[in-house]
Every structure is written in structure tokens, then in C-alpha cells.
Amino acid sequence: MPIHSSPADLYRHSLQLLLDKDIPAWVGLWAEDGVLEFPFAPAGWPGRLEGKEAIAAYVRHYPEHIDLHDFPEVRIHQTTDPEGIVVEMRGVGRLVKTGDPFDMRYIAVVTVQHGRITSYRDYWNPLAVQQPGTDFTGSAR
Template identity: 35%
Template sequence: MQQGSNVKQARRFFETLMAKDLPGWVGLFAEDADMELPFHPPGFHAERHGRAAIERTMREAFAVWETVEFTGPVIYETTDPDVVVVETTGDMKLSTGGHYANTFIMLFFFRDGEIALWREYLNPLVLVDAHTGGDAQKLAELFPDPNEPAAS
């Protein structure tokens, strides 16, 4: 797929995320897609394997985030047409009444027009503080291991 199409898919990632359109957002990912958070807080799972695990994580996030806003995003094309880099800031209004605001660098690796890998860099201290007042264990409870089967 041409890089222009992958850039459009990266834009669609943010459009569907801000609209909290979970089916549309999840549809951007390959069935075997991975998500990585290299700078993750303690107790928070750094990787999600497969579209279902990524969907589960975002479903949990949408339960905590009343609104999702991103400024920008600034999208950078690379010499590899299947890699897109995005720099953005996000501000999520939380169901607790607080806000979660962070700066993100996201790398998207595409395969056949679908996101095969989403690698997200963020400040984990801001993530923990906004969602739990600094308690990393509570964050792990809010977002359990998405790679485990969901409880029935």
C-alpha cells in the first residue's frame, strides 16, 4: 500500500479514537496486530497481542475516559512507506472528573493497509498520577492484562 494511504489510516486512528468509535477504530488493526508501550508504569502490561487484546484495552479506557481529544496530530512520513510517526498531545476527561493529559510519540507499522504494530511512547508518571493519584497498582486494576482471556 502507498504511504499516502497509511497516513490516511493514521489520521483515521485519531478520528475514530476521538469519536470513541470502537468498531471503527479496532477495524484499523490487523487480526494479529501488536501494541507496545515501551515506557509503561510498574504493573501495567507493556504489550497487547492481537486485535482482541487491543480492543479490550480500549474498551476499558473508554469506560474511564468521558472524552478523548488530541491536538495535532503531526504526522511524519518516513522513507519506509509502511511506517508512519505521529507526535501529538492528548487530553482525556476522566469519569472521576479529572483530566489525563500527556504527550505522545506513536509509531505505526502497516501491513496491507492495516496497523500491524502500534508502538506508543508516553510519560508513565503522568498516566499513573492522572488515573490513580500515583498508585501504579490501582492502574493495573483499572487495566488488567489484556492478553488474558476476559472474565465471563
């Protein structure tokens, strides 16, 4: 993995990996004990994933459900913590199963230490793509 000089550079690289549908490389950006949180997760959905293995299992089939085409809006805000960033972004693409458009706005609060993501709080609306019996990746719950 290339060394990224800042959390913002690492985050931009992570977005490209998602567009490339390279989930193993995206997971490779995480620290072994990284934590991925979904503060707005509805009942029955995971609100917190602890560790790289749990994160990998959760996102493994993402490209089979959401075909991301672009992140046309990405604003990365530096924080007073040099290891932290806040990101406002919009992802667009299509839902693979139905072919329906996918257009989602996100806010992410991300912490990076030693070139790896250690904490990622993903503030998005899972109800926008929720279908009965699926999680945000479209995988069966």
C-alpha cells in the first residue's frame, strides 16, 4: 500500500478503491483494531463493527449490491486533531439488484494513525436504500 502523507490523502485513496471495487485493498487501509460505526443504524442493523475482520466481512459483497460510479462532491475538513478529518460527500451509482439510481450524501468522521484508519463514524441514512431483509450492502441480515 502506498504511504499517504495525510488522513485526507488516505481518505481520497479509499474512495478510489471503492470506485475500483477493490474491497480487499479498501479493507487493507484499516488498522487491525479499527472501529466502523453507524450512529443512525436502525434496530437490527449493526451499529458498531470492531476489528478489521468484522469490517471485511461486512463490506465483502458491497459491489454486488451497490455499483458506485462516482463521488462528485467531496469536501474534506481538517480538524484541530492532525489525525482526524470530517468529510462531506455524495456517492452516486446504481443498485445492482433493481438498476435503480443510487444517490447518497454522507458525513464521515475519520481518524487515521500510522497510515491506517482507526475510527470511522459513517453518518448516512440507511433507510434510503433499505429493502426488507437487507443491510446497507444489500446482504441478508
